[in-house]
Amino acid sequence: MPEFKRYLVNIDSNSTHQLFTDCLVIGAGIAGLRAAIEAAECCNVIIVCKDTLENSNTWKAQGGIASVLNKTDTFESHISDTMKTGCGLSDEGVVDFVVRQGPELIEQLLRWGTEFDQIDGRIATTLEGGHSHQRVAHAHGDETGRGIAEALIRKVCEKPNIKIIEHFYTVDLLTNDDNECVGVIGHDKQRPSGADQIVWAANTILATGGAGQLYRETTNPEVATGDGIAMAYRAGAIFQDLEFVQFHPTTLYIAGASRALITETLRGEGAVLLDSEGRRFMKAYHESAELAPRDIVSRAILAQMLETNTTHVYLDVRHFDKEHFSKRFPQIFELCEGFDIDISRDLIPVRPSAHYMVGGVKTDISGRTSLRNLYACGEIASTGLHGANRLGSNSLLEGLVFGKTTGQLACQHKETGVVHIKHPLIKYQIPPSNRTRLDAADVTNSLRALMWRNVGITRTTQPLSEAQEIIVFWQRYVMDKIFDTPQGWECQNMLTVCLLIARSAQMRQESRGVHFRSDFPNIDDEHFKKHIEITR
Ligand SMILES: Cc1cc2nc3c(=O)[nH]c(=O)nc-3n(C[C@H](O)[C@H](O)[C@H](O)COP(=O)(O)OP(=O)(O)OC[C@H]3O[C@@H](n4cnc5c(N)ncnc54)[C@H](O)[C@@H]3O)c2cc1C
Known part of the structure; x- marks a missing residue:
């Protein structure tokens, strides 16, 4: 360390x-x-x-x-x-x-001045996964x-x-x-x-x-x-x-494009998920099908990708009225058009992404x-x-x-x-490092890939341990540097936070909420109905 x-x-x-x-x-x-x-x-x-x-x-x-x-x-x-x-x-x-x-x-x-969308002079609301009533207010679609x-x-x-x-x-x-x-x-x-x-x-x-x-x-x-x-x-x-860490089940998956989110409101309003063979699969995973909680939909998509040996699944909105869609979901409509996806004819390729801490x-x-x-x-x-x-x-x-x-x-x-x-006098001096120069962007990219592979949607002991070992090793030569640009500080911060996440994920030997351990697939209330706290 x-x-x-x-x-x-x-x-x-x-x-x-x-x-x-x-x-x-x-x-x-x-x-x-x-x-x-x-x-x-x-x-x-x-x-x-x-x-x-x-x-x-x-x-x-x-x-x-x-x-x-x-x-x-x-x-x-x-x-x-x-x-x-x-x-x-x-x-x-x-x-x-x-x-x-x-x-x-x-x-x-x-x-x-927030222009919430309205119906008959009242704030309009819609349904989303996990909500048992229409209670999601939206603005500009x-x-x-x-x-x-x-x-x-x-x-x-x-x-x-x-x-x-x-x-x-x-x-x-x-x-x-x-x-x-x-x-x-x-x-x-x-x-x-x-x-x-x-x-x-x-x-x-x-x-x-x-x-x-x-x-x-x-x-x-x-x-x-x-x-x-x-x-x-x-x-x-x-x-x-x-x-x-919450993963959003449906982000646009097009090589080279940023992982733009495809809101789950779409599923709330009738979009369905299809696998690469055109089968609607969510019903097999949860009684609420596409409206199941996000973690369940994310894992179901991964399982289906594995079963069909593909990199993504599809969101089907072909039954929506195109005119209404373009007004209700203008961002997504524009995004799809930008990639030549005609929502009335084509399926939208999606897969999960890290979304919320x-x-x-x-x-x-x-x-x-x-x-x-x-x-x-x-x-x-x-x-x-x-x-x-x-x-x-x-x-x-x-x-x-x-x-x-x-x-x-x-x-x-x-x-x-x-x-x-x-305010106190603060003097803090870091000993100069004579270790090799390094490319912070390269470390950051490798770290992000490691987190996706080893500390992602499905976790298990060995990859979690491996992630911690690798991060600690990278920290040995990154943390002693004194950077003078945000890119370097970000890299140091990311190494710190990733290690904390991997450690916490290792400690929680059960599956609960968004944390899924394939080696401990059930909730363990006896040992883990508690928060995992970490401090320096
Ligand atoms: C694509 C997408 C869609 C979402 N949709 C919804 C939704 O429909 N409904 C919902 O409830 N939630 C949604 N979320 C989640 C929600 O948007 C966020 O949880 C929420 O906006 C976070 O607000 P915040 O004020 O905490 O942080 P942010 O809005 O992320 O703001 C963080 C601020 O901190 C600043 N900052 C960070 N680091 C530093 C630093 N080192 N120095 C100085 N400044 C710094 C940033 O510049 C930024 O100004 C969505 C998230 C995403 C990404």
């Missing part, structure tokens, strides 16, 4: 460019933006994001946001569906808290994430006390001797290379989203490399359930982490909502709810001016 480094870069806080704020929000997806709006009620806020505001998982979300919006639906039903999907590991208090806030926060988004993000960004831009810094790569969370988070060190693309910017903050809200890029096949954008997990790990935060930084019901002054919300957080599996469309809802609560915490713990006096 390589020697542990608290920070990835050398730090001398005396000679580094500095900014000060009451509340720093890292990440500009639904969670970070909503947190910033709330915190700005009483704090000065800085939001940083590593690319543009438009590059996030949130922006890409298609299907919608789940909430009880119909008279025929009930909170109890949404709670029960969420608990069922969580396979015994969801925290009912948290589920109740989130579900009950949904309608109000979605109405608020509507007032702030299948561009829900963009619809929500645009409204939140407009709101953020209206607030004079929120400063937005795009292209700011956060390298590490800074902590003082009492293990309190006091801000971050990062790299602002506007400035020369290297981690040359400190932001001191009375409160830091971690909203860095998911980590799909740890896998070769993913629906996530390139910013989703799990940086937040790695930096919180180095800082000493407690994590839970990192073995639970269920586990993450452990928080309480308000979003507090185990480190003082550090809060987490959105996909990076493990609040107890999802348990061992995430119910579709509950993640945007979670980001909204915990964005709000963490923003409120920042207001409660604002100590105006104190941050200017209290």
